[in-house]
Amino acid sequence: MRKEPERTADTVQPRVIVLAEAGGRYQSLLQPPASVRLRSGCVVLNPGESVGEHSTEHHEELLVILEGQGEVWTESFPPMAIDAHHLAYVPPHSRHDVRNTGTAPLRYIYLVSLAE
DSSP: OOOOOOOOTTTOOOOOOOOOSSSOSEEEEEOTTSSSSOEEEEEEEOTTOBOOOEEOTTEEEEEEEEESEEEEEETTSOOEEEETTOEEEEOTTOEEEEEEOSSSOEEEEEEEEEOO
16 A cells, blocks of 8 residues: 655645636635645535535634625534625534525635644
């Protein structure tokens, strides 16, 4: 079995990533091996759509809302309203969902990193 080399700050390089202006629902932005542990992507949800309930497991997640309106549902907490220029944080071990509650597309970037 081949062991993957450990990624460190010395083994990754800085980069610029261009966000797609139009197109699909999901764009991968950054993930190992281009980063140490950080994973990110850009999501576009049409009115009424959601990403679907899922868990952060051992990760923490930050959502950067670029445009549109929606809500972040996190298990055991009331839904949080989100809007352009908002950040939403989802802690580890949290079942959650992101929903577009507006009349225009909801576009956001998610950043996920191992917390434990």
